[in-house]
Amino acid sequence: MLNNSVESEKKMAEVETALNSDGPIIQAKDVSVFYGEKQALFDVNLDFEKNQVTSLIGPSGCGKSTFLRCINRMNDLVDIARVKGEIIIANQDIYAKDVDVVALRAHVGMVFQKPNPFPKSIYDNVAYGPRIHKTVSTKDEMDYVVERSLKRAGLWDEVSDRLDQPGNGLSGGQQQRLCIARAIAIEPQVVLMDEPCSALDPIATAVVEELIDELRERFTIIIVTHSMQQAARVSQKTAFFHLGNLVEHGDTDQIFTNPQDDRTENYITGRIG
């Protein structure tokens, strides 16, 4: 499974340069997903721009999470799931045979619906990614990375004096920001978020939303949300899914003020959903 390290480093460098060039950072081409016999996603074509926040909206069960989980191949974990089509990140089809999901997920981080910090210290939660990917070598460097990640996640001021305390002792909103800090500690290019605020109270939600806006400077963010207000607040692009189909996508303003499709209009005006 482990490639020869020189080669993998070279590959990493290639990916790095490709990721830093202009144009869409992620392109989904005819992506269909099947759970056993049942098709959950039908030929989705969607591009994502660099340093933008894209919202995926739609009624529950329409395949938003399924699509999101295709982008870092989390669907591999579901035995019965089958993915057809291509997802191209940095000119590389991530479903090609020679792609290692471990390397892929170092570039495409993920934040889950329910905050899921490891039952370890706050420090270890953030340090885990850099540690396994060996992106830092010294203790000082690690301290720096942990501090930087926690600062970017807006959590540093609240936890700097208790880094050795368990991460699951924090409040829900803090836990979710810890999970964000953990995801960005390895400097991914893309951060996927699956309803990151659905388990949080309105105040914690506002904090996380603000954070997402700040993170856009460094990362490309794709966020699944069931709240249209949230989509309107945090995202520049919005894609609307319905029954496994991508119905419409475009600038957030346009989707919310001038939807082209009846289904989109019905959804945002609350008639379906």
Place this chain on the structure above:
Amino acid sequence: MTNPFSTEAAGLQGRHNAETIFKLSGLTAIVCAIGFLVFMVGSIAWTGSGALRESHVQLSIDLGPEKVDPSNVEAASYQTIVRDALKERFPEVTNRRDRRKLYGLLSPDAALELEQYVLDNPSVVGGVADIWLLASDDLDIYLKGDVKTELDESRRKFSDLEIGLADSLVQEGQTRRQFNTRFFTNGDSREPELAGILSSLIGSFFSLLVCFVISFPMGVCAAIYLEEFAKKNRVSEFIEVNINNLAAVPSIVFGLLGLAIFLNFFGLPRSSPLVGGMVLALMTLPTIIIASRAALRAVPPSIREAALGIGASKIQTTFHHVAPLALPGMLTGAIVGMARALGETAPLLMIGMVAFIADVPKGILDSATALPVQIFLWADAPQRAFEEKTSAAIIVLLLFLVLMNLLAVLLRRKFERRF
């Protein structure tokens, strides 16, 4: 106006009755179960407590120069000295047959103990000393009041003559009862007053050690593989069903397997804790696998997703996050399995751990027996005094079982995590 909420309302009475009957029968069942348990443990403890006391007889023993050479203390015949002391104490016993009964009041080991006493206290040599010596099992039983004297002499082992001798000793204050440390420091013996549980306890310890060293790592690895790595398909389902079946196989079958494979095929040493432990490991393995899988399944999938989501490999996810969280559960399962193995007799009989072993085993290759087997052997022994030894050994076994289960509960409490 009738009360619409009255207990008299139609149909309610029947429901209340059903509930009362159900509650009562449940309560009865619980009371019965507790009653049986208390009765069983109580009667065993009552019988077994006798084994914790031993009787001694005091004799004035002549250690004068014609009996013991002060320059060569070890050369003396202590057997003769003890017998002479008895003859002197009871000069009226002259008949040969009666003499034998007289000598039988003391344990055959009394002479040895006297020698040890003299070696430890050289100052007693040369004079007459009052020394306490270990009583035989028959006298011990009589002194504990367990001989039915009202029975006809021909129907009891302790004759009228012996009763007379014993009573005379008691009257003169020449008997005493003491805590029996021998029971914990001796190996097995043909003489009940000398028999102890140490050899079988050590045998059990070595067997369990081997059992744990083999079955825990193997069980945990198997569980981790099945739970975290194996694809869920026909084959893994088949394996799962069979592991569950194995857990229900009677333990003697594993004994037969051990006999056929470890002894007859591989030629490992018979009666050794090594083979005993291996057989017990076969038996415990399914239990550990099942408990470990349950512990792994209890780790929330969100932890796995978290680790995989930041690019940990499957192995890293399992060994950095999932396995450590499941470890207390796995250990608990292992301890429960070990407790079961500790009480197991049948498979050990099959591989010859049932021999008479007086020596304490020094390693896993020595011949040994195990605590439950020792209980089985003593329960089978003809002497009456073994009855209380049997009960006392059962108490010790139960004590260890309770301790192990307690440890399991504590472990679970201590490491129980809210994820």
